[in-house]
Amino acid sequence: MRWDVIVVGAGAAGLLGAIRAAERGRRTLLLEKNRKPGAKILMSGGTRCNITHHTDARGIVAAYGHQGRFLHSSLAALSPADLVALFEAEGVATKVEETGKVFPESDRATDVLAALVRRLDRSGCELRLGEPLVGLSKTDDGFRLVTPTSEYDANAIIITTGGQSYPGCGTTGDAYRWLAELGHTIVPPRPALTPITTNSTWVTGLKGMTIADVILRVVVSDRALVSGGTKQKHKNKPLDQRRGSFLFTHFGLSGPVALDASRTITGHPEPTSLDLECDFLPTKSADEIEAELASEAASDGKKQLLGMLSRFVPRRLGEALLEQAGVNAELKAAELSKQLRRQIVEAIKRIRIPVSGTRGFKKAEVTAGGVSLREVDSRTMESKLVPNLFLAGEVLDLDGPIGGYNFQAAFSTAWLAGSNV
Numbered sequence: 001m002r003w004d005v006i007v008v009g010a011g012a013a014g015l016l017g018a019i020r021a022a023e024r025g026r027r028t029l030l031l032e033k034n035r036k037p038g039a040k041i042l043m044s045g046g047t048r049c050n051i052t053h054h055t056d057a058r059g060i061v062a063a064y065g066h067q068g069r070f071l072h073s074s075l076a077a078l079s080p081a082d083l084v085a086l087f088e089a090e091g092v093a094t095k096v097e098e099t100g101k102v103f104p105e106s107d108r109a110t111d112v113l114a115a116l117v118r119r120l121d122r123s124g125c126e127l128r129l130g131e132p133l134v135g136l137s138k139t140d141d142g143f144r145l146v147t148p149t150s151e152y153d154a155n156a157i158i159i160t161t162g163g164q165s166y167p168g169c170g171t172t173g174d175a176y177r178w179l180a181e182l183g184h185t186i187v188p189p190r191p192a193l194t195p196i197t198t199n200s201t202w203v204t205g206l207k208g209m210t211i212a213d214v215i216l217r218v219v220v221s222d223r224a225l226v227s228g229g230t231k232q233k234h235k236n237k238p239l240d241q242r243r244g245s246f247l248f249t250h251f252g253l254s255g256p257v258a259l260d261a262s263r264t265i266t267g268h269p270e271p272t273s274l275d276l277e278c279d280f281l282p283t284k285s286a287d288e289i290e291a292e293l294a295s296e297a298a299s300d301g302k303k304q305l306l307g308m309l310s311r312f313v314p315r316r317l318g319e320a321l322l323e324q325a326g327v328n329a330e331l332k333a334a335e336l337s338k339q340l341r342r343q344i345v346e347a348i349k350r351i352r353i354p355v356s357g358t359r360g361f362k363k364a365e366v367t368a369g370g371v372s373l374r375e376v377d378s379r380t381m382e383s384k385l386v387p388n389l390f391l392a393g394e395v396l397d398l399d400g401p402i403g404g405y406n407f408q409a410a411f412s413t414a415w416l417a418g419s420n421v
């Protein structure tokens with residue numbers, strides 16, 4: 001049976017791309033490897049699904065940095081407001097949280113997926129589950145797609161097979177090989193939005209503690225600078241800097257700023273030459289903290305140092321920082337020399353955590369790398385190399401920060417592909 005359009009992969013991008021193509025009257029088949037569609041939608045946002053971010057198209061473009069320009073046309077086709085309206089029209093009321101993240105009001109990712117599946121059903125698209133694509137080739141008049149049980153012909157295809165993060169979800173980077181065979185450049189895939197690991201026991205000892213406001217800088221460590229002559233001139237320039245909340249874990253660091261910073265680490269040739277420099281009190285300058293410590297010492301010399309610190313950072317973190325700074329936590333305020341005050345401030349504002357690696361693809365929320373954006377027409381999502389081959393979602397070399405940006409990009413690129421196929 002010949003199809004106008006076959007969409008491969010029923011994740012966020014595949015579902016919406018197929019809906020759009022079928023609603024435009026194209027005879028559309030959606031093939032999915034798993035026995036159920038939308039595995040990542042269900043697990044996203046802690047099973048609450050952070051659909052998008054409360055911003056406009058420009059805000060999404062800006063969050064994607066140099067990749068952002070690629071998204072102009074797709075966001076013009078489906079903006080964050082359009083996406084929210086699409087879900088609301090399907091009965092999924094949404095809410096915006098303090099961080100700007102947009103969630104279903106019900107806090108249930110299942111509602112988001114059910115809405116997409118309902119609209120897919122109405123669109124007339126046929127969904128075949130448990131049918132992994134295992135072979136793809138170009139024919140004279142389209143494409144031949146092979147699954148373990150069938151062969152299909154299509155005039156056009158949309159590849160939405162995602163990346164290779166959380167491989168247990170079915171995303172094992174299958175399409176890269178076929179797309180490379182068709183001539184596409186695959187920017188080497190690497191994990192992004194993945195937790196960061198360290199061997200520092202003071203860090204792992206603080207497991208479970210969340211710090212709401214931290215500045216995290218990825219810097220080349222002094223260990224590497226000693227041996228790496230030419231790197232010396234970049235000594236003070238962070239490779240990445242993020243501000244937000246973070247979480248100590250039994251292996252290192254997680255939470256939004258750690259996840260966002262991880263792409264810099266996985267993209268570095270020597271991740272173990274990097275440190276994370278933490279500012280645990282970004283709202284105060286080093287001079288302000290030092291002055292406050294001095295004035296408190298002057299007004300109450302008997303006060304214990306640890307108690308003084310607890311106005312700045314949680315007590316357990318304060319204890320750990322003092323130990324790392326080599327300052328005795330039992331000291332009384334009056335015993336604090338200027339030198340000791342400086343050591344303490346330095347620990348609060350600039351303590352360094354050596355990086356041992358990341359949790360990799362297994363725990364990465366997205367994949368950086370994928371099909372080179374240079375080979376895809378951003379106005380239509382059609383391959384510039386193979387006519388009638390369309391690409392959308394995470395299979396592309398597109399990865400955004402935490403906050404709903406990744407779903408927005410997947411939905412928008414897919415909508416545009418479905419509009420042009």
Ligand SMILES: Cc1cc2nc3c(=O)[nH]c(=O)nc-3n(C[C@H](O)[C@H](O)[C@H](O)COP(=O)(O)OP(=O)(O)OC[C@H]3O[C@@H](n4cnc5c(N)ncnc54)[C@H](O)[C@@H]3O)c2cc1C
Pocket residue numbers: 008009010011012013014031032033034037038039040041043044045046049050051052131132133134160161162163165166169170171172173174175364365366392393394395403404405406407408410
């Ligand atoms: C734990 C977790 C939490 C996340 N939370 C959020 C969040 O709250 N907000 C946000 O914006 N982003 C979040 N993300 C990222 C988001 O899930 C992805 O950016 C998004 O799912 C990408 O959509 P996609 O359709 O391109 O790929 P996917 O959703 O990965 O879908 C790809 C589909 O293709 C199928 N497939 C693969 N190979 C084949 C094949 N050979 N044949 C047939 N089918 C195939 C897969 O089974 C899968 O169903 C999260 C990711 C994870 C892992």
